Amino acid sequence: MSSQATNVRRAAVSALRAWAKGHAYMDSLIERHATRNHLSRQDRALLQSIVSSVLRNRRLLDHWIGKLRRGKLDHETRDILRVGVAQLLLLGIADHAAVNETVNCGKAPVRGLINAVLRQAITRRKRLMEELDDLPPAVRLSHPDWLYKRWSKTYGKKEADSLMAWNNLPAPTLARVNPLKEGAREAVESYDHAKPVDGLENYFEIDGPPPGDWMKEGYVYIQDPATRHCVDLLNPQAGESILDACAAPGGKSALIAAAMHNQGELLCTDSNSKRLPRLETNLERLGIDIAAVQAHDWTQTAPEEWLGKFDAILLDVPCSNSGVMRRRLDARWRLRGENIVELTGIQSQILANALPCLKPGGRLVYSTCSIEPEENSDLIRTFLTSHPEWQIEEEHQALPFRDGSDGAYAARISRIPSY
Ligand SMILES: C[S@@+](CC[C@H](N)C(=O)[O-])C[C@H]1O[C@@H](n2cnc3c(N)ncnc32)[C@H](O)[C@@H]1O
Numbered sequence: 438m439s440s441q442a443t444n445v446r447r448a449a450v451s452a453l454r455a456w457a458k459g460h461a462y463m464d465s466l467i468e469r470h471a472t473r474n475h476l477s478r479q480d481r482a483l484l485q486s487i488v489s490s491v492l493r494n495r496r497l498l499d500h501w502i503g504k505l506r507r508g509k510l511d512h513e514t515r516d517i518l519r520v521g522v523a524q525l526l527l528l529g530i531a532d533h534a535a536v537n538e539t540v541n542c543g544k545a546p547v548r549g550l551i552n553a554v555l556r557q558a559i560t561r562r563k564r565l566m567e568e569l570d571d572l573p574p575a576v577r578l579s580h581p582d583w584l585y586k587r588w589s590k591t592y593g594k595k596e597a598d599s600l601m602a603w604n605n606l607p608a609p610t611l612a613r614v615n616p617l618k619e620g621a622r623e624a625v626e627s628y629d630h631a632k633p634v635d636g637l638e639n640y641f642e643i644d645g646p647p648p649g650d651w652m653k654e655g656y657v658y659i660q661d662p663a664t665r666h667c668v669d670l671l672n673p674q675a676g677e678s679i680l681d682a683c684a685a686p687g688g689k690s691a692l693i694a695a696a697m698h699n700q701g702e703l704l705c706t707d708s709n710s711k712r713l714p715r716l717e718t719n720l721e722r723l724g725i726d727i728a729a730v731q732a733h734d735w736t737q738t739a740p741e742e743w744l745g746k747f748d749a750i751l752l753d754v755p756c757s758n759s760g761v762m763r764r765r766l767d768a769r770w771r772l773r774g775e776n777i778v779e780l781t782g783i784q785s786q787i788l789a790n791a792l793p794c795l796k797p798g799g800r801l802v803y804s805t806c807s808i809e810p811e812e813n814s815d816l817i818r819t820f821l822t823s824h825p826e827w828q829i830e831e832e833h834q835a836l837p838f839r840d841g842s843d844g845a846y847a848a849r850i851s852r853i854p855s856y
Contacts, residue, residue: 441480443541446520448474449487450542452518452744456492456767459615461508462757463492463767491516491603491655492766497578498522499564500572505557506550514551521555525562540683574598578605580769583725585626585758587774591810592838599838600808604769610643612657613665618697621656623753637662655722660688663760664830664834667751667804670831675700677748682735682791685712685717689753704747708734735787743794749801750791754784756805756812760837760844776821781811788820802831804847808836814844826856 448470455466465487473479491498498519502510508562510518514604517539524535538557543551569577574594575585588597611634616623621744623633630644639661651657673679673696681690684705694703706712706719710732720728733740735752757777758768790804795801805812814832821827833850 441476442615443538444474445476445480445483445487446517446538446542448476449491450513450516452484452488452521453491453577454513455545455746457512457516460809463488465638479825486528487520487523489607489766490527494527494579495519495574495770496506496581497517497572498527498715499580499774500576501526502554504565505554505561505776511757514543514547517547517551518554521551522558525555526565527552550694574601580604581603583774584769584772587809590834591808596836597836600836603837606763608661608764610647610659611661612647612691614639614641614644614657615655615661615723617699618655621651621654624654624656624678633664641818644781646756647694649818653722655724655760656692657689658719658723660692661764662845663806663840663845664688664691666833666845667753667802668696669793670847670849671749671751671800671802672835673697673701673749677747678702678796679704680743680747680794681705681753682787683707683753684718684730684751684756685709687716687723689751690716690720690723690728691723693751694720694723694727697727699725699727701727703729704743705730706733706735708732708736730834735790737782738790738793745794745796747794748796748799750795750799752787752791752801752803754787754803756780756784756807757809758806759810760806760835760846763837764843777809777811781816784812784816785820788816789824792824795852798854800851802847802849803847806845808834808844814848817848817850821850826852828853 445485452466454469455666456463461464467485471484482554521535521539524530525532530542536552539555540548540552575582578599585597585601588600612623625641625748631641634640634642647657673693675698679693681693681703684690685707687705690703690705705716705728706715713730717730756800757772758765758782762768792801803817808811813834817829822837828852830849835845836843837844
């Protein structure tokens with residue numbers, strides 16, 4: 438086995454350490470570690486699968502490590518053991534490769550310990566697997582207890598179990614063909630590793646990463662179909678003036694511009710100025726030439742020139758991400774119950790500040806990728822009790838365990854004409 442194989446395990450441990458110290462996005466950490474270590478395409482894929490497996494199964498791995506070794510572990514040794522046990526018990530990587538290369542990740546004083554625990558894992562593998570069904574669901578399916586309790590209360594225990602199991606399934610890569618780019622559909626249709634998604638025009642499931650030139654040419658945007666519900670409800674029309682208030686990195690802006698046939702005005706704002714360059718690049722890459730980008734924090738009142746300006750507004754607000762945890766593997770470990778309360782405060786402020794920007798007769802769609810009622814239907818209904826001149830025209834909630842897609846919520850509200 439080459440030292441490159443050890444590098445993959447070292448990169449996995451190093452990415453997990455950086456994540457534990459607070460780095461925000463696991464995807465960019467994996468990318469950065471793969472580049473820094475000059476990993477081949479195959480080794481990148483191995484890195485991705487080890488890190489994803491550790492994040493998905495963190496609690497189960499810690500349960501197993503606790504059975505294999507009593508006593509305290511420093512953070513780095515624990516991460517090395519997680520990487521090793523994941524390879525042996527979850528990923529089916531050959532025992533000798535998993536043990537040797539993982540042991541080499543540790544400093545000399547802990548190598549003996551790592552070797553002993555991983556060899557124990559091999560000896561006791563069958564027994565550990567047989568005991569799986571007896572474990573509490575939140576341990577077996579690796580979620581924090583508070584989330585499991587919350588989902589059981591909201592949706593029922595069976596649904597909470599299905600949801601946790603769903604969150605642990607690998608998410609397919611779904612690409613939406615960009616209708617604004619000539620030749621995009623032909624390119625995707627003629628690609629051997631792309632197959633159309635049943636019943637969803639423009640969506641294709643891609644096996645492996647999409648060809649680089651598709652991304653460069655703006656032929657596709659990688660996007661789960663659940664994201665389209667809010668834009669369907671917004672129903673953008675050519676020639677309108679539309680605001681996408683929380684727009685970065687631009688997935689929904691792209692859907693809106695396509696529905697407008699690239700005619701009219703689309704203002705894309707976001708409060709996070711670090712996310713604006715990627716939004717601008719995406720809009721350009723996708724051939725959208727009706728969009729303007731501006732930084733704005735919607736917890737503050739809108740600039741005067743935006744009041745009464747827009748035919749339609751999309752508020753794709755910051756949220757708990759609880760509907761997309763199979764894609765955001767680290768989100769379940771980062772989120773705290775109190776974050777949901779804080780988020781609802783921000784979401785209500787954004788809604789209150791954006792509404793005055795609608796033209797008379799305009800429509801606003803509020804959306805999240807959350808499945809928590811407090812961030813969704815409860816929030817809108819509470820808002821309407823203090824703003825009785827507005828009404829819900831239509832709402833849509835996608836639930837992974839029911840609909841087989843990412844979770845998402847969208848509600849269209851408009852002013853009651855007689856008010
Ligand atoms: C769910 S993401 C938007 C995803 C985007 N609509 C898309 O489809 O690609 C939420 C966005 O809201 C932004 N955001 C958070 N707080 C905000 C605020 N107070 N005002 C404006 N944008 C905000 C975040 O920076 C983030 O980019």
